[in-house]
Amino acid sequence: MVRLKDIALACGVSAATVSRALNGRTDSGNKTAAEICRTAKEMGYFPNAAARTLKTSRSNNIGILYEDRMDHEYFSALLNELRQCFEEGGYDLTLIRRSAHSEEGTYLERASRRSLDGVAVIQADFNSADVMRLAASSIPTVILDHAYEGSDCVMCDNQAGMEEILRAVYEAGHRKIAFIRGERGTVTRERTNGFYKGCAELGIRAPGAYMVDGHFHDPAACAEAIFHLLALEEPPTCVLCPDDFSCVGAMADLEEKGVNVPGDISLVGYDGIRLARMVKPPLATYRQDIARMAREAADLLLEAIEDPEGHTPRQITVGGVFLRGGTLSAPKHP
Amino acid sequence: MVRLKDIALACGVSAATVSRALNGRTDSGNKTAAEICRTAKEMGYFPNAAARTLKTSRSNNIGILYEDRMDHEYFSALLNELRQCFEEGGYDLTLIRRSAHSEEGTYLERASRRSLDGVAVIQADFNSADVMRLAASSIPTVILDHAYEGSDCVMCDNQAGMEEILRAVYEAGHRKIAFIRGERGTVTRERTNGFYKGCAELGIRAPGAYMVDGHFHDPAACAEAIFHLLALEEPPTCVLCPDDFSCVGAMADLEEKGVNVPGDISLVGYDGIRLARMVKPPLATYRQDIARMAREAADLLLEAIEDPEGHTPRQITVGGVFLRGGTLSAPKHP
DNA sequence: AATGAAATTGCAAACGATTGCAGTTTTTCA
DNA sequence: TGAAAAACTGCAATCGTTTGCAATTTCATT
Numbered sequence A, B: 001m002v003r004l005k006d007i008a009l010a011c012g013v014s015a016a017t018v019s020r021a022l023n024g025r026t027d028s029g030n031k032t033a034a035e036i037c038r039t040a041k042e043m044g045y046f047p048n049a050a051a052r053t054l055k056t057s058r059s060n061n062i063g064i065l066y067e068d069r070m071d072h073e074y075f076s077a078l079l080n081e082l083r084q085c086f087e088e089g090g091y092d093l094t095l096i097r098r099s100a101h102s103e104e105g106t107y108l109e110r111a112s113r114r115s116l117d118g119v120a121v122i123q124a125d126f127n128s129a130d131v132m133r134l135a136a137s138s139i140p141t142v143i144l145d146h147a148y149e150g151s152d153c154v155m156c157d158n159q160a161g162m163e164e165i166l167r168a169v170y171e172a173g174h175r176k177i178a179f180i181r182g183e184r185g186t187v188t189r190e191r192t193n194g195f196y197k198g199c200a201e202l203g204i205r206a207p208g209a210y211m212v213d214g215h216f217h218d219p220a221a222c223a224e225a226i227f228h229l230l231a232l233e234e235p236p237t238c239v240l241c242p243d244d245f246s247c248v249g250a251m252a253d254l255e256e257k258g259v260n261v262p263g264d265i266s267l268v269g270y271d272g273i274r275l276a277r278m279v280k281p282p283l284a285t286y287r288q289d290i291a292r293m294a295r296e297a298a299d300l301l302l303e304a305i306e307d308p309e310g311h312t313p314r315q316i317t318v319g320g321v322f323l324r325g326g327t328l329s330a331p332k333h334p
Numbered sequence C: 001a002a003t004g005a006a007a008t009t010g011c012a013a014a015c016g017a018t019t020g021c022a023g024t025t026t027t028t029c030a
Numbered sequence D: 001t002g003a004a005a006a007a008c009t010g011c012a013a014t015c016g017t018t019t020g021c022a023a024t025t026t027c028a029t030t
Helices: A004-011 A015-022 A030-043 A049-056 A073-088 A107-113 A129-136 A158-171 A186-202 A219-230 A244-256 A290-306 B004-011 B015-022 B030-043 B049-056 B073-088 B107-113 B129-136 B158-171 B186-202 B219-230 B244-256 B290-306
Strands: A061-066 A092-096 A118-123 A141-144 A152-156 A177-181 A211-213 A238-240 A266-268 A285-287 A315-318 A321-323 B061-066 B092-096 B118-123 B141-144 B152-156 B177-181 B211-213 B238-240 B266-268 B285-287 B315-318 B321-323
Touching: A004 A015, A004 A030, A015 A030, A049 B049, A061 A073, A061 A107, A073 A092, A073 A118, A073 A290, A073 B073, A092 A107, A107 A129, A118 A129, A118 A290, A129 A141, A141 A290, A152 A158, A152 A186, A152 A290, A158 A177, A158 A186, A158 A238, A158 A266, A158 A285, A158 A321, A177 A186, A177 A219, A211 A219, A219 A238, A219 A244, A244 A266, A290 A315, B004 B015, B004 B030, B015 B030, B061 B073, B061 B107, B073 B092, B073 B118, B073 B290, B092 B107, B107 B129, B118 B129, B118 B290, B129 B141, B141 B290, B152 B158, B152 B186, B152 B290, B158 B177, B158 B186, B158 B238, B158 B266, B158 B285, B158 B321, B177 B186, B177 B219, B211 B219, B219 B238, B219 B244, B244 B266, B290 B315
Parallel strands: A061 A092, A061 A118, A118 A141, A141 A152, A152 A315, A177 A211, A177 A238, A238 A266, B061 B092, B061 B118, B118 B141, B141 B152, B152 B315, B177 B211, B177 B238, B238 B266
Antiparallel strands: A092 B092, A285 A321, B285 B321
């Protein structure tokens, strides 16, 4: 490995001068600086990250907190976009997660042990003290899809999304609309708010039986909930599912049992994953603007890193767009 | 941050002793060692990764090479499994990729700059000199889904997979079988071999027109290829697609244009992603054993890291399993 | 040419951990 | 009890880079 010292030797200067030249500092003579840079390139020099980190306590490394399995397209896409944003800024991404079996090491510890410049929380158990400690620490942190008081957060506009879905469903002629929601949390809370607000605005009755607790990303649970709803005395004509994945899976179950979508029941998903638009009929759904969320999150985090004093935490919501689809049609018996 | 020195001070010993005690070295007095460990825990000590890396040139960090978008379920799942394996071993994962716009920094450079202990190549342009240089370097590297002479590789058994698919298709009664293959590379080469080998064994004719060049993960291209095949004078009765994702998308296109699957044509996918089994009809496909691939890859890489001398590169293939599905039925006109 | 200011440069001390070597203590055994 | 062996500990150098300070050079100005 080529060291600073090697270049210094080759150029007949000190290591300090080489460091200054390579870092483009103003107090570096531009005649020698050019020569030094040339030699450095020739010799194939690149700085040792560990040494630099040790000295400056900056790692040019961003931590990614992602507890879940990573096979959810929504999160994968988010991670992908984030990576692009951060790589533009010269940062690498490191996945951190408490090792499942040996319970040693909190997130905060893992982050500071590696001198991470910041952490993006894509998916985590937001109620755990561990995550909260990280968010409250001095390490810049941005949270996605969850509102934390006093932290940088980027969320898709779940409330507006639900309201938009409701409007579309209403226009299609539905008045009996059920909502299967996912696990408790910011997302579910906001969607629930949007649901009730939308119902109120449109003058739709929203009986308690039409609000069902379900799970995200769980087709079986979603199907079960729908069957349960269909068995009601006064079944809904349209069901809003927690996410596209569940919805697609549930739809297959329904068809198998002889329930036709949208003939017997209309379905609407959430997320706008690509496969949801490929199945037959394509899902009516609400597509989140993942690229923009990532951009905003990256900007927030980078700002907090570059200027910790000047930065004040902000909470940003990003809107999406409703996609019409064959799973939503006029109800047979309105 | 608590330093080694702080603990040394608190315990009235030298930093060297603390280091030895904490690392459980044999030349450390067990009376004091216990005391030191206790104090360290009390004070909330954890080692500074940068300092340790600088001294030992081991980072406990594995690089992940993943050029593509990360929204392919197959690769996401692979990454997920890998993460689990490596985290068990106490390694973190760092995503490395040439920053797209500023062309500075090869993979090898990025890896050694961060003192990565090893690199797993999940998805990359295997023909690029950059990747080859990395594989040929002294940094332990394991390649997934591509055969590199003299490197550690883990591949799914594409040849056997194709042969198994062919047998199933044959049993269903098909004799005119087309194959849309993906981009050139190890995977495609092996599948092609498997296709021809299977045809030969079963006594199936394999005219050149039935072998179509296509793309992975590209539903539109797949659909187009299928239409092209259907327009042949003697169209095939069954088409093997490059992957599930393409197949699902193409199927929707077909239905839209009035072509019934499997009535008019049988389709078979490849990969076994979850959504492929949720659509209607569920795809006949070949599911790769991703968990096992990850395990093998991790084992290879860890072995190469722990014992670089004793390790000789191996190439491992992992078999999968054929999944029957509604997209494959007996041909109308055999 | 002398002077002071400005521009460069080098010295040396960090950053926090590890480790060979030597020195000290303890243990073992005769 | 004494000497040798074993066990433990500390010193100090080292990993590669950055940076405050001081020293040196360069330059403009009179």
